[in-house]
Amino acid sequence: MGSISLKNVKKSFGEVQIIPDISLDIKDGEFVVFVGPSGCGKSTLLRLIAGLEDTTAGTILLDGEDMTKAPPARRGLAMVFxxxxxxxHMTVRDNIAFPLKMAKASKEEIDKKVEYAARTLNLSSYLDxxxxxxxxxxxxxxxIGRAIVREPKAFLFDEPLSNLxxxxxxxxxxxxxxxxxxLKTTMIYVTHDQVEAMTMADRIVVLNAGNVEQFGSPLDLYKKPANRFVAGFIGSPKMNFVDGPEAAKHNAHSIGVRPEHFKLSKTAEAGTWKGKVGVAEQLGSDTFLHVHVDGLGLMTIRTDGDQTFSHGDDVYLTPDQTRIYRFDAAGKAI
Amino acid sequence: MATAQTRTLSRIMMAPAVIVLLIWMIVPLVMTLWFSFQNYSLINPMMTGFAGWANYLYVIGDPSFTQSLVNTLILVGGVLAITVIGGTFLALLLDQPIWGQGILRIIVISPFFVMPPVAALIWKNGFMHPGYGMLGHLWKFFGLQPVDWFNQYPLFSVIVIVAWQWLPFATLILLTALQSLSEEQREAAEMDGANAINRFYYIILPHMARSITIVILIQTIFLLGIFAEIRVTTGGGPGYASTNIAFLVFRTGILSNDIGAGSAGGVVAVVIANVVAFFLMRAVGKNLDA
Amino acid sequence: MARNVSVQTRIGFTIAAWAIALLLFSPILWVLLTAFKTEAEAIASSPTFFPQTFTLENFGAVQDRSDYFKHAFNSIVVSVGSTLLGLIIGIPAAWAMAFAPTKRTKDVLMWMLSTKMMPAVGVLIPIYLIFRDLRLLDTLQGLTIIMTLINLPIIIWMLYTYFKEIPVDILEAARMDGAELWNEIVHVLVPMAVPGIASTLLLNVILAWNEAFWTITLTSGRAGTLTAFISSFSSPQGLFLAKLSAASLLAIAPILLMGWFSQKQLVRGLTFGAVK
Known part of the structure; x- marks a missing residue:
């Protein structure tokens, strides 16, 4: 079992408030990704769950049990740094065996579990x-092997792939x-890379300045971003935003259109935006066009890789009317 | 960046070290202060009671104190001058492309590992003795009258011995500092047309400045307490010619059994050391990124 | 280090450096050579370089006169004992300061260093009297305690600078792996810091071995270390130059060898990490 609940968790370092107030419920067996720009408090949140930092206020429940004050060793979690x-100073075998040794497991049990983990992870020939x-x-x-053998309630990953x-x-x-x-064990995974978040997560927590901006499945976040921050953070390339009169036409303070939700043509049509092609990034499968739109600024457009454009070409953009995201003055989705 | 539990643990872990050092620092120091205001002599046990400033006046008023203070300053200053200038020169030489650099380093550092009484006795008997010392032989070789170093130049002789012990220390530290100067910086200076003297003055010396400060401060701490070298060579004499403050306290307190006056001298020594310590702490503290 | 210089320059520098180095080394060389000479040869009016008649009798004489082995034993007990005691007190303290620093950690470190600055003569008299009353004068226990106290700040400082280089992640990983503090220190921190702990040990044995204030003032016969042993040769008695050399060689040889091995770490230790 491995459900994790945070209730009104707050964290400050001295005067600096890192996490103002967070409540979260993570279900047993879920793969949850904390994603956000650097300094958003995602690693701090993970360390609070791990017990490597104290909460300033609030409670942390593991399987319903209050673990707010428990030291990391007693929480039954495993972490990959x-x-x-x-x-x-230890061999691979001893590294993986260490948590079992700390748990005073028998020699046979240690050997069995280390062998199993090594086989699962293709490490058998490196054990010594x-x-x-x-x-x-x-x-x-x-x-990861060292984490697995503990059979923890949950795995915590702190940006594990950023050094690869x-x-x-x-x-x-x-x-x-x-x-x-x-394993079907609960996993919490911290990253700043939204591609990792989208591809791996059951549910994603988008964090910004210590606040949860949105908590939901990857497609939820993509299709129904709660606010401008999430809309801009999830999706690659980034969503294009437009303020002012063009947004007012849609009764919004600002509107957003994803690069993949444009129709592109070389001739003028009604309701289109006219622009000049700047840089064209050709990936083969897709082409990302950076278009200087008259009066609206630079926009990124995704098209298939078959069309070719050159610098300075005039193009006309038609946003897909059903896929325009509208935001109010506070950035909330309408 | 830690939990309340680690912080509590860390206090417990530090407690033994902090407590023993606190006792070590406070108890004897308070006792020294206390004794320094008492009439307390092991020779004359009848004389007891509060002495006021009498011990201080006795110690400071005695001409031997003034002489010891001057001797202390000459000893520290002389050794510092020899070791810092000599050490800089030697470090520059050892940093040149020479054959056997590794072995040279070991040879040069060796005197630092010689315990003070041995160093003093080697110099006293093997080198500075007018009858059979090596320097005596050398003087005779040139047809000169051998010098009776410890009687004629007692303080100078002590300075030579102490400088011999500390020159390696200065050299090693300055050499380490010198080798941390990047080759590129040197080459850049060369490209900019700086000659050897300019390079030394504008590039190398500023780079070594901090290490030189540290060498001076650390040596000063040790040099203020020079004891064994004096004890086994001149015994502080002739008269008080080679007595420094440290040796004076030993002479008054232990050899003459005047606890009160000895303690007053000790307090004076503590005050002097504290002035130096203040500057050393500032130099080392800057480097500390706790 | 591949600076381009002519062979002549290189030869010049090499000769100059070797000449000065040998000059500095000459007192030690003198001890080494004289220790194996006869007393008559040692004071001969025309000195010899190598011993003409190679003899080991000086070493036997020194042992008979002052009991080298007893003093050497005392030196080993005091220097190794005080260093181990210092490590036992110092490792936990350094762990705390390196891995759970607070705003006051820096002040505590500086304060510890400041105890090292206290001149020994300032506290000689009270220590002497306390030791007299506790019957610690001229005992190995008393000397070991003093030596631990004077070297403890250096031990903690050196360990602190070495521990600072160990990533805190690894200790946190141990905590996540279920290690309590004791296991974290014994199974993770100490094995990782072995090189640093070893050089701390080495330097402090050297410093304690060569300490010549407390060892001389607080001992008279029983607990005398090699510094006291050698000081007993300070008043000449007849023909003694070769014996003095033999005694000196015996007193400095072990530490000279240790010093050569540890000279790289020495700089860091002696400057409290300020020069690396």
Whole structure:
């Protein structure tokens, strides 16, 4: 079991308020991603759950039990750190066995579980190496192995992929997701990368300045962003925003259109925006056009990779009327 | 960045160290202060009671105090001058491309590991003795009259011994500082047309300034307390010619059994050391990113 | 370090450096050579460089006269004992300051350092009297306590600078893995800090071994360390130069070897981490 509830959790470091007031309910077996720009308090929130920091106020319940004041060792959670935090003086085997040794498990049990974890993570042939003789991805796996053997109530991941190169990151992303399918244990995963959040999560918590902007499934967040911040943060490339008279036409303070929700043509039509092509980023499958729209500024448009554009071409944009997001003056979605 | 529990634990973990050091600092110091205002002599146990400033007046008024204070300053100043200038020179030399640098480093640092009484006795008997010391032989070789160093130049002789012990320390630290100067910075200066003297003055010296300060301060702390070298060579003599404050306190308090006056001298020594300590703390503290 | 200089310049620098280094080393060389000479050869009016008649009798004589082994034993007990005691007190304190720092940590560290600045003579008399009353004068216990106290600030400082280099993540990982404080320190921190702890140990053994104020003032015969042993040679008695050398060599050789091994870490230790 591994349900996690935060009730009115607050955290300040001295005068600085990091988390003003957060309440969350994470269900058993869920894969929840905390995502947000750097400094939004997502890592602090994870450390509060882990017990590595004290809450200033509020309660943290694990499986309904109040753990607010419990030390990390007693919470039954496992954590994978950004730096992996492997014990450099121990072999891979001893690293993975360490939590079991701390739990005073028997020798046979330790061996059995270490072997199992090593097999699951493809580490069997590295068991007698030291962490410094491993590659980044292997170190990552050892860190995960060390977490698995504890059979924790929940796994906490603190930006675990940010030290890996791009290709490996995609691989590990899949492996962690696969692991979650196998283990069905609650996982909380912190990242600043919205692609990781979208691809891995059952539900995403979007954090900004210590506040939960929205908590929902990836598609919910994409389709029904609660506010301008979430709309801008989720989705790649970013949503285009327009203020002023053009927004007023839709009875809103500002409107947003995703790059993929435009119709593009080379001839003028009713209700279209006229612009000049700036940079065209051609990815093969798609092309991202940066268009200087008259009176509205720079916009990003996604088109298929077959059309070609050159710098300075005149283009006409038609936003898909059913997919225009409208926001009030406070940035809330209408 | 820690929990209340770790903070509580950390207080418990620090307690033994803090408590023993607190006792070590306060108890003897308070006792020294107390004794310094008492009539307290182990030779004359009848003489007791509050002495007021009498011990201080006795110690400070005695010509031996003035002489010891001057000797202390000459000793510290002389050793500092030799070790800092010599150390800078030696560090620059060892930093040049030379053969056997690693072995040289070890040879040069060696005197620092020689315990003070051994250092003093080697110099006293093996080198500075007018009859069979090596310097005596050298003087005779040039047809000169050997010098009886400890009788004729007692303080100078002590300075030589102490400087020999501390020159390696200064050299090693300044060499370490010198080697942390990036090769690129040097090359950039060379490209800019700076000659060797300019490079030393504008690039190397400013880079070493902090290390030189630290060398001076740390040595001063140790040099103020020079004791064994004096004890085994001159015994502070002839007269008080090579007695420093540390040795004077030992002479008054332990050898003459005048606890009151010895303590007053001790308090004076503490005051002097505190002035130096103040500056050292500031220099080291700047480097501390706690 | 690949600076381009001509071979002549390099030879010049090498000769100059070696000449000065050997000059500085000459007193130690003198001890080394004289220790194996006969007394007559040692004071001969035309001095020899290498011993003409190589002899070991000086070492035997020194042992008979002042009992080297007893003093060496005392030195080992006091220097190693005080260092181990200092590490036992110092490791937890350094852990606290490096990994759970507060606003006052810096002040505490500075204050600890300041106790080191107190001149020994300032407290000699009370310590002498306290030791006399507690019957600690001339005992190994008393000397070990004093040596622990004077070196404790250096031990804590050195450990602190080494511990600061260990990422706190790893200790936190241990906490997440269910390790209580004791296990965190014994199984994770200490093994990771072995090089730092070793050089702290080495430097403090050296400092305690060479300490020559308290060892001389607080001992007379039983608990005398090698500094006291060597001081007993300060008043010449007849032919003694070779014996003095033998005694000196015995007193400094162990520490000289240790010093050569630890000279790299020495700088950092002696400057309280201010120069690395």
């Amino acid at each position: 950004q730096s992996y935090a492997l014990y450099p 190496r030291r962490p410094r003789a491993l590659s980044g991805g292997q170190r990552q796996r050892v860190a 190169d791009a290709a490996l990151r995609v691989n590990m992303r899949l492996e962690i997701t696969e692991l979650h399918q196998q």
